[in-house]
Amino acid sequence: MMNSSGVAVEARGLTVQRGSRTVLKGLDFTVEPGRITGLLGPSGCGKSTLMRAVVGTQAKVTGTLQVLGSPAGHPSLRPRVGYVTQAPSVFTDLTVRQNLDYFAAILQPGRAHRDARHEAVTRALTEVDLTSHEDALAGNLSGGQRTRVSLAVALLGTPDLLVLDEPTVGLDPVLRRDLWQLFHTLAAERSTALLISSHVMDEAERCHRLLLMREGEILADDTPDALRTAAGTDTVEEAFLHLVDAARKENAR
Numbered sequence: 001m002m003n004s005s006g007v008a009v010e011a012r013g014l015t016v017q018r019g020s021r022t023v024l025k026g027l028d029f030t031v032e033p034g035r036i037t038g039l040l041g042p043s044g045c046g047k048s049t050l051m052r053a054v055v056g057t058q059a060k061v062t063g064t065l066q067v068l069g070s071p072a073g074h075p076s077l078r079p080r081v082g083y084v085t086q087a088p089s090v091f092t093d094l095t096v097r098q099n100l101d102y103f104a105a106i107l108q109p110g111r112a113h114r115d116a117r118h119e120a121v122t123r124a125l126t127e128v129d130l131t132s133h134e135d136a137l138a139g140n141l142s143g144g145q146r147t148r149v150s151l152a153v154a155l156l157g158t159p160d161l162l163v164l165d166e167p168t169v170g171l172d173p174v175l176r177r178d179l180w181q182l183f184h185t186l187a188a189e190r191s192t193a194l195l196i197s198s199h200v201m202d203e204a205e206r207c208h209r210l211l212l213m214r215e216g217e218i219l220a221d222d223t224p225d226a227l228r229t230a231a232g233t234d235t236v237e238e239a240f241l242h243l244v245d246a247a248r249k250e251n252a253r
C-alpha cells in the first residue's frame with residue numbers, strides 16, 4: 001500500500017544530524033511508484049545519508065518521512081524495501097546461490113515455502129545475469145559481480161521500493177546498460193519505485209526524475225528534459241553546473 005497520495009516516499013522537512021554537522025537540511029521530496037528517481041550530487045553532499053534515512057538505518061532523523069504509507073524503518077517495511085549499499089554485503093565463504101538461499105530463508109522461512117524460495121532465488125539470479133556463476137564462492141567474484149549478488153538479494157522479495165546506492169560503480173558498459181534496462185523493466189512492469197544514487201552524470205539521463213543535491217540541500221527536482229531546458233544546456237551535467245554556480249552566487253550575496 002502506498003500512502004494516501006500514491007507516492008512511495010514522502011519527505012517533509014527531512015533533517016539529519018551526523019556528529020556536530022547538519023548533513024541534510026530540511027528536505028522536501030517524493031519518490032513515485034513506477035518511476036526511477038535519480039539522486040545526484042558530488043561526493044559528500046548527503047546522498048547515502050538520505051538513502052539510509054529512507055530505509056530506516058540512519059540515526060538523528062527529524063521531520064516527516066513516510067515510506068509506502070508507514071514511518072521510515074517500520075518493521076512491516078522490511079520485505080517491501082530492497083536496499084543495496086555501496087559496499088556489497090555478501091558472505092564470501094558461501095556460493096552465490098547459498099547467499100541468496102540464506103536471505104530467502106529470512107524473508108520466507110519454513111519448509112512450506114521451499115519451492116517458492118527456490119523459484120525466487122532462480123528468478124533473482126537470472127535478473128542480475130549471474131546464473132552461470134551460481135556455484136562460485138562469493139569471495140572469488142569480481143567487485144561488480146558481488147554488487148550484482150547484493151542486488152539479487154534486494155530483488156528477492158519483489159520489493160515495492162528499491163533503494164540503490166551507486167549500483168553501477170565498477171561495472172563495465174555492457175553490464176551497466178543491462179542493469180539500467182532491468183531497472184526500467186522493474187519500474188514499468190512491477191510499478192517498483194526506484195531511488196538510485198549516482199555521481200555519473202550520463203546515468204542521470206536514464207532517470208525519469210532527478211533530485212540534484214549539493215551540501216545537504218536539493219538544488220533541483222525535475223525531469224532531465226526540464227532541467228536541461230530551464231538551464232538552456234545540452235546535458236544534465238551542464239545544467240547541474242549551471243545550478244551550482246547560481247547557488248554559489250546567491251550565497252555570496
Ligand SMILES: Nc1ncnc2c1ncn2[C@@H]1O[C@H](COP(=O)(O)OP(=O)(O)OP(=O)(O)O)[C@@H](O)[C@H]1O
Nearest residue numbers: 018019020021023042043044045046047048049050
Ligand atoms: N559519522 C559521521 N559523522 C559526521 N559526519 C559524517 C559522518 N558520516 C558522514 N558524515 C558526513 O556527512 C556528509 C554526507 O555523507 P554521505 O555519505 O551521505 O555523502 P554522499 O553524497 O553519499 O557521498 P559519496 O558520493 O562520496 O558516497 C559528508 O560531508 C560526510 O563527511
